[in-house]
Amino acid sequence: MNTLRVGLIGAGGISRVHADGWRALGATVTVYSHEGAQALADAYGFSVAPDLDALIAASDIVDIVTPTPSHAPLALTAIRAGKHVVCEKPLAGSTDEARAVVDAARAAGVRLFPAHVVRYFPEYAQVRQQVASGRIGEPAVLRFVRGGEAPRAGWFHDESAGGGIVRDQMIHDLDQALWLAGDVVRVYAVRSRRVVDAVAPDAVTAHVVLTHANGALSHVQGSWGPRGMLFRTSADIAGSAGTLAIDSRDTPSTVDIPAAHGGDGYLPPPTHAVSPYTAQLRDYVAAIAEGRDARVTAEDGIRAVAVAEAAMESLRTGAPVELDLAAAVLPLAAAEAVGA
Structure with missing residues (x-):
């Protein structure tokens, strides 16, 4: 072009x-x-x-x-x-x-x-680079927190129309969990209160626990709060050889690797000289x-939606939901043939 x-x-x-x-x-x-x-x-x-x-x-x-x-x-x-x-x-x-x-x-x-877009935030991209390079060994436990003022538009809270805190806000960190620890096989979710219509509650918090195919566990917390609640994100990843932690309240974020030598020890602060959206x-x-x-990738979009959908089903039933992401990303005709 x-x-x-x-x-x-x-x-x-x-x-x-x-x-x-x-x-x-x-x-x-x-x-x-x-x-x-x-x-x-x-x-x-x-x-x-x-x-x-x-x-x-x-x-x-x-x-x-x-x-x-x-x-x-x-x-x-x-x-x-x-x-x-x-x-x-x-x-x-x-x-x-x-x-x-x-x-x-x-x-x-x-x-x-x-x-x-969170994949393009420098601090999250650095975490991915460190994890992919094996700097902290095999990821074992991952924790993500994201919270801020609740959106006012009603569709955000109308779960029947594709909204809700899990699908809209928490999908960022569900995607991060997939990016850092791979496919998910089980999803369990709880929420502080049910949203029964399109009227935003003063506060809602949801927790989603993901069991990854490699045995790692991810805990994802999302909160929508009252007007004036400050936006905050954090991520903590514990691996077999060390830990990583980033927090929007702190600069810089730290890397703690026991007995590691010759490394810089820190991730760059989130200066965002170039907008992640532009990147x-x-x-x-x-x-x-x-x-x-x-x-x-396009398939990443399917995976994130599938995990969010499983979390919504877990909220509905109160039970864990088993998930096959390999089948989820198959072309629709192939998936139907497998299920036949």
Whole structure:
């Protein structure tokens, strides 16, 4: 692509960081949204499409930053028109929907990138590098915490429409657990209170325990709190030869490796001189141009949705849920044949 033509669908809160990224990459951007398109376009010097068909016609890459229930339908529309797709997390509201989107992209020969942006935060990327290099041995116990003010828009809390704290917020750390410790075979979840309608409670906390195929255990905690609650994330990974810890409240994050010599001992502080959202989009554009995988693959999008879906089922039943992620990422026809 000589001129990077991007169609941005959606003009809500997350659209601004995507807009910043596309502008930094020098893209020509067209915006379509039911609300807010003109204001976003005016702020960034973008164009406004009168309808979805016009946006798709003006684009080589379609970037979907709309509420979760619309992700799969919009992605399928863009893919069937032969466009590459970037889609905010989660890729879809269910595993079957996510797999259908990935299948469609495969069949159309276009690229599909779920926007799991935490993989592009420098401190998390450094943790991944340290774990992959064997610096702390085999991961054994992983703990992730993420919390902040509850979103106000009702769809975030409407679990029947693909929302809820697990699918929306905690999916970031479910993806991190998969990235660091591999596939998950069992999921158990509990929550502080049930959300029975689309009205946000003052506070909700959920805990998800993941048993990985290699025997590692991950504990993921997510919280949505009252207005003014400060946003915070942390991750702790204990391995057979040492530990890693990062915390948004602390700088720098530390590495503790008994009897290790010659290492720097610390991960870089999260300065974020380059926005992780921009770094993510740059990687996706380069992956298309170079014909390589990005840091996040389409199949990663399915895996994260499948783990989140299993956690939601565990919340519903109160029991652990067994999971086969290898089957989850099979093409839909193959999966149906296996289950027949």
